[in-house]
Amino acid sequence: MTAGEFKAGQRQARRLDLRSGRVEMNHGAGGRAMADLVDLLFRQAFDNPLLNQANDQARFSAPQGDMVMTTDSFVISPLFFPGGNIGSLAVHGTVNDLAMGGAEPLYLSAGFILEEGLPLADLARIVEAMAAAAREAGVQIVTGDTKVVERGKGDGVFINTTGVGRVLPGIRVSGELARPGDRVLVSGTIGDHGVAVMSQRQGLAFATELLSDSAALNGLVATMAECAGPSLRVLRDPTRGGVAATLNELAHQSAVGVQLHESALPVRTEVRGACELLGLDPLTVANEGKLLAICEASVAEPLLAAMQQHPLGVNAAIIGEVIEDPLQLVRMTTAIGGERVVDWLHGEQLPRIC
Amino acid sequence: MKYVDEFRDGERARGLARALHAEADPGRHYRLMEFCGGHTHAVFRYGVPDLLPDNIELIHGPGCPVCVLPIGRLDMAIRLVEKHPEVILASYGDMLRVPGSGRRTLLQARADGADVRMVYSVSDALALARANPERQMVFFGIGFETTTPPTALGILEARRSGLENFSVFCNHVLTPAAMGAILDVPETSAETVDIDGFIGPSHVSVIIGSGAYRFCADAHHKPVVIAGFEPLDVLQSLLMLVRQLNEGRAEVENQYIRAVTPTGNERAQAIVDDVFTLRDSFEWRGLGQIPHSALGLSPDYAEFDAERRFDMAYVAAEGTKGCECPAVLRGAKKPVDCKLFATACTPENPLGSCMVSDEGACAAYFTYGRFRQDALERQQAQRQAHREAREQ
Ligand code: SF4
Numbered sequence: 001m002t003a004g005e006f007k008a009g010q011r012q013a014r015r016l017d018l019r020s021g022r023v024e025m026n027h028g029a030g031g032r033a034m035a036d037l038v039d040l041l042f043r044q045a046f047d048n049p050l051l052n053q054a055n056d057q058a059r060f061s062a063p064q065g066d067m068v069m070t071t072d073s074f075v076i077s078p079l080f081f082p083g084g085n086i087g088s089l090a091v092h093g094t095v096n097d098l099a100m101g102g103a104e105p106l107y108l109s110a111g112f113i114l115e116e117g118l119p120l121a122d123l124a125r126i127v128e129a130m131a132a133a134a135r136e137a138g139v140q141i142v143t144g145d146t147k148v149v150e151r152g153k154g155d156g157v158f159i160n161t162t163g164v165g166r167v168l169p170g171i172r173v174s175g176e177l178a179r180p181g182d183r184v185l186v187s188g189t190i191g192d193h194g195v196a197v198m199s200q201r202q203g204l205a206f207a208t209e210l211l212s213d214s215a216a217l218n219g220l221v222a223t224m225a226e227c228a229g230p231s232l233r234v235l236r237d238p239t240r241g242g243v244a245a246t247l248n249e250l251a252h253q254s255a256v257g258v259q260l261h262e263s264a265l266p267v268r269t270e271v272r273g274a275c276e277l278l279g280l281d282p283l284t285v286a287n288e289g290k291l292l293a294i295c296e297a298s299v300a301e302p303l304l305a306a307m308q309q310h311p312l313g314v315n316a317a318i319i320g321e322v323i324e325d326p327l328q329l330v331r332m333t334t335a336i337g338g339e340r341v342v343d344w345l346h347g348e349q350l351p352r353i354c
Numbered sequence: 355m356k357y358v359d360e361f362r363d364g365e366r367a368r369g370l371a372r373a374l375h376a377e378a379d380p381g382r383h384y385r386l387m388e389f390c391g392g393h394t395h396a397v398f399r400y401g402v403p404d405l406l407p408d409n410i411e412l413i414h415g416p417g418c419p420v421c422v423l424p425i426g427r428l429d430m431a432i433r434l435v436e437k438h439p440e441v442i443l444a445s446y447g448d449m450l451r452v453p454g455s456g457r458r459t460l461l462q463a464r465a466d467g468a469d470v471r472m473v474y475s476v477s478d479a480l481a482l483a484r485a486n487p488e489r490q491m492v493f494f495g496i497g498f499e500t501t502t503p504p505t506a507l508g509i510l511e512a513r514r515s516g517l518e519n520f521s522v523f524c525n526h527v528l529t530p531a532a533m534g535a536i537l538d539v540p541e542t543s544a545e546t547v548d549i550d551g552f553i554g555p556s557h558v559s560v561i562i563g564s565g566a567y568r569f570c571a572d573a574h575h576k577p578v579v580i581a582g583f584e585p586l587d588v589l590q591s592l593l594m595l596v597r598q599l600n601e602g603r604a605e606v607e608n609q610y611i612r613a614v615t616p617t618g619n620e621r622a623q624a625i626v627d628d629v630f631t632l633r634d635s636f637e638w639r640g641l642g643q644i645p646h647s648a649l650g651l652s653p654d655y656a657e658f659d660a661e662r663r664f665d666m667a668y669v670a671a672e673g674t675k676g677c678e679c680p681a682v683l684r685g686a687k688k689p690v691d692c693k694l695f696a697t698a699c700t701p702e703n704p705l706g707s708c709m710v711s712d713e714g715a716c717a718a719y720f721t722y723g724r725f726r727q728d729a730l731e732r733q734q735a736q737r738q739a740h741r742e743a744r745e746q
Contacts, residue, residue, distance in 0.1 A: 263364060279392075279712060281399070336367030336585045338401015340722040 016040045021120040028114065028148030041124060042110075042144060045131040050107070050142035058142035060107065063166045068101040070094060071162040079122065079156050081197050083211030084288075086159055087126035091133035091141075092216050092288060093239070094161040099218040100235045100291065102173040102225060103165035105137060110144040110161050115154035126157060137216035139163070168225045177233040178254035182322040183300035185293045187220060187307055188213065188315040190243055191271040194285030199274065210270055215289030220312045224293065227306035234294035237287070244283040244342045246292055247330045257325020260332040260342060266315045284345040294322060363586065370589040371405040378596050384410045385548050386595055387685055389533060390555040391418030391713025392583050398722035400585035410592065413547065413685040414718075416532055416640055417555055419497040420448045420711035421683055424637040425671040427525055428454040431494055434523070434664055435460070435468035441664070442486060443523075444479035445494035447472045448711045451704060455671045476508035483512070483520040492660045493522045500557040502526045502649065503622040506629040509651070509658050521660040524650055526630065529558050530566050531647035532638065536684065537574045547685045551595040553588065554580035556610055563618025564608045575604040582610040629655050637670065639707060640683030679706035682715050689716040696720055 015036045026033040043051060050058040074090045084092075091108065098105040110130065114123065134141050192213040199210060217237065224232060234254075238246040243265075247258050267282045275282050289312065295303055300318055307313030320332075330342040378384060388394055394414045397403065403412060416422050432454050435443045443460070450460045450472060464470040469489075473479050476493055483491035495505040505522060512520040536547065554567055559580045567578040577598040581591035591609040598605060608614050629652060636648030651659040660666065673679060676694050681687035689695050689708065699705040701717055708714035712721075 279395075334400040334585070335364055336400050336402070336405065336589070337364050337371070338404040338585075340399060340401045343721045 016120065018120050018124050023114045023116055023118040023120060023123065023148055025116055025148050025150070028146055034146065037146065038144075041120075041127055042146075045127045046110075046134070046141040046144075047131075048140040048142065050140060051144075056143075058107065060142070063106070065169065066167040067164055068098055068103045068167060069162070069164045070097040070101075071160065072097060073158060073160040075155060075158050076197075077155055078197075079126065081212055082199075083193075083196060084214040085126055085129050086157060087129035088133040089214055089288065090159040090161045091130050091137065091139070092214050094163040095133075095137045095139055095216045095218055096237045096289075096291070098163050098165035099216075099221040100173075100237055101165070101167065102171035102221065102232070102235060103167045103218075104222065105139045105163055105165040105216075105218050107142045108134065108139050108161050108163045110141050110159065112144070112146045113154055113158040113160075114146065114148045115156050116148055116151040118156050123157065126159075130159075133216060137218055168222065170229050171225045171232065172230060173232055173235045175234055175236065175250050175253035176255075178250055178256050178294045178322045179233070180256055180322050180324040181297050182233060182294050183297050183318050184247070184258060184260070184320040184322065185295065185300065185304060185307065186238075186243065186266065186317055186319050187217070187291045187293070187313045188289075189266045189268045189271065190238070190287055190290060191267060191275065191282035191285035192290075193288040194242065195271045195274045195280075197286070198278070210268070210274075213287060213289040215312055217289065217291050217312060220291070220307065220310045223306055223310045223313075224303060228295050228299045228303045231296040231299040232293060232303070233296070235291055237289075237291045239288060240286050241345055242282070242284040242286055243292065244281070244330065245344050247342065248344050250292075250294070251325075251328045251330055254322070255328060257323045257328055258320055258330040259323045260320035260330065262332050262335045264317055264319045266317045266319075283342055297321070366586055367405065367589060370586065370593055374405070374410065374589070374593055374596060375407050377593065377600065378407045378410055379600060380407075380409065382409065382599075384596060384599060385413055385550050386410065386553060386592060387413040387415045387536075387547075387549045387551075388553040388581075388588070389415035389417045389529065390553075390558065391415075391421065391711065391715075391718075392556065393553055393581065393588060394418075394715050394718050395713055396583050396585055396588060398718040400588075401722075402585055402588055405589065406592070410596070413549060414682070414688075414715040415536070415552075415685055416638065416683040417498065417529065417558075418683075418708070418711050418713035418715075419501070419527070420446075420452060421679065421707040421714045422527065422532070422638045422640065423449075423452070423496055423525055423707065424639045425454050425673055426637065426668050428452055428460075429671055430661075430666045430668060431523060432458060432460060432463050434492065434660070434666055435463050435470055436466075438490065438664060439467075439469075440488075441490045441492050442469045442471060442482060443492050443494055444471050444473040444482055446474075446496065449494060449496060451710045452707045453674060453705060457674060457705070476504050480508055480511060480517065480520065483517050487519060489519060490663075491520045492664075493520070494525070495522045496525045498527060498529050498555070498558050499561045499626075502626050502630070503561065503619075506625045509629050509655055510625070512658060513655070521658050521663050522651065523660040523666070524630070526649045527636065527638070528647050528649070529555055529562070530569070531644050532641060533567070533570055535638070535641045535644045535647070537570065537576065549576065549685065550599055551577040551579070551604075553591050553595070554578045554606070556581060556583050556587075556613070559608075559610065559614045559618070561619050561622050563616050564606050564614055565616045566618070567606045571604045571606050577604045578606045580606070580608045580610050580614050582613070628652070637668075638683075639673070640680035674705045677706035679708045679716075682708050689719040692716070 196210040196212040307316035479493040579591040630649035631652040678692035708716040
């Protein structure tokens, strides 16, 4: 630490009490307090040339080729969970939505709605997690906004992130491109995130070492695109509603059926045990940091091998195939050799009582 | 938690299926009831019927706590929160979506301003009572013998900590009484459901012990095999039932020895005996009034009885017109026999309790077996077309 940085740190401690301060209404009022919050917390954490232009917009030159854009709002409780927090989730979520378009994420915006009374230390942890997640994913948070709502009118913090990215050359993936005969792959064990979050919820505090799998998938997507090129047809991350909901969506979009093999599904023993205990189905539990891919059968094996070489694809597996089906159902051969439909989750996922 | 995989092993499942095919007597039809909704769910989730010979028919029983609660009791809960703004009603999630009289649900009552909270356990309800000392906290207790001990412990805890704003709307029911009611219907009645044997409950039996089903074997000559919830457990228990029937035996056997003992959990039973007392009679959806089939609070704990505290009165009520839940719960009809199944009644828009709960037969059919139903419809349409072609 240089002497200059040390002094800056001291100034920060005076103007913004990150240790014991709390969010106040004037942190969103556009005055001095807000400028301090932006300068000393957001700008320091996200630090990049576009943000440092310090204008109400970020200016950059448009790259060649197709671009993608997406937005997502994050409202989760609890704000912190094993393996991440709302901040890392807000970056990963939007980065992954861009990556699932076969794109390299470039820039993000971040909008914060803060509830009066939120400890600034919590906000700092969240912002630091966002900055770290962005660094890791190779994207820059180039513009942002902060509003404060009265106590009781928010759940600590809501975050919206919007992102733009550039589609990787030679790649065209889309939900309607699945064809009978194609193979379905998943990048790793399913259900980890949902079970990790549920284990934190009051009343469900069973002992588990599980961490959320929240992660940015753009690196893995780049590897996959390089390996499979245009034979890669569909990418999607099975977040809410889990693998079941995502595959049902895709079956409808492409007007096909999907046949899964339960014995091929990668599920951690802890997740399976927790699901068993609670009467949940790992297929309908939420994931972060996992993706489903559909590709031409001929590239399935090499693609699988490439995925398994990547740190986020070590447990990747081919879990089924696309079939012709006028009913557009997702079916599964169960572990014991029976057949069943894998339907969307109806209503909320609840632990069983019997 | 390695054990879960062991009980889903495809190789062992095929072995059991082969044995069932070999040993089931082709000259006979086996009608076997899985009493428990947990089993119904497992049966469809793993596609167990696909592995069975055609002459083994699974009949789905009433062992789904949400399903068997009669509409009149649900109405009582809805009236309670509507009449008493000071009340917070804490309920298991599924109960919120079951339609009561006039298809009104607790969820609608909540939307209209009543305070209804979804909880995962009675301890959540106790925490709510502590956090809201100025309010009246009522726990909507439902379930079979598995959920009764936790409710009893909740009441004991409320007494110990002097939690005066806590009470229980008690709807805990008894498994053996319901099995008896199913078997007691006179053979001449149109209501008779032919059952050759039972797959006995898993978790319930952990509490009450395998001895509790002796009357099925002794008085009714029906074999009972207590089974775990895993698919291999179910297959193995079916094989054990087939063997008993082939050999003319009617015994209570225990496939789930890793958890169930003959006498059950006696400590849990003692706590339940202390806090609760047998009701003279209780209405079950589908099974009607069954004597000595449910628990209420014992006189010692009457102060925690929500029915007394709020003077709640039971009024019997009719279900949705056309809903076959009563017959489905008795095992007399299959969900697909209901005209509303998958047309007007779906898990998003349930018209009866059996479509709400995961353990309900209608929900299990809809969620896991819809393609079988579709295939069936296509077959029927084809047959119909053939017939018409022939008639012309
Ligand atoms: S399908 Fe619906 S209406 Fe028909 S019996 Fe089942 S729950 Fe009742």
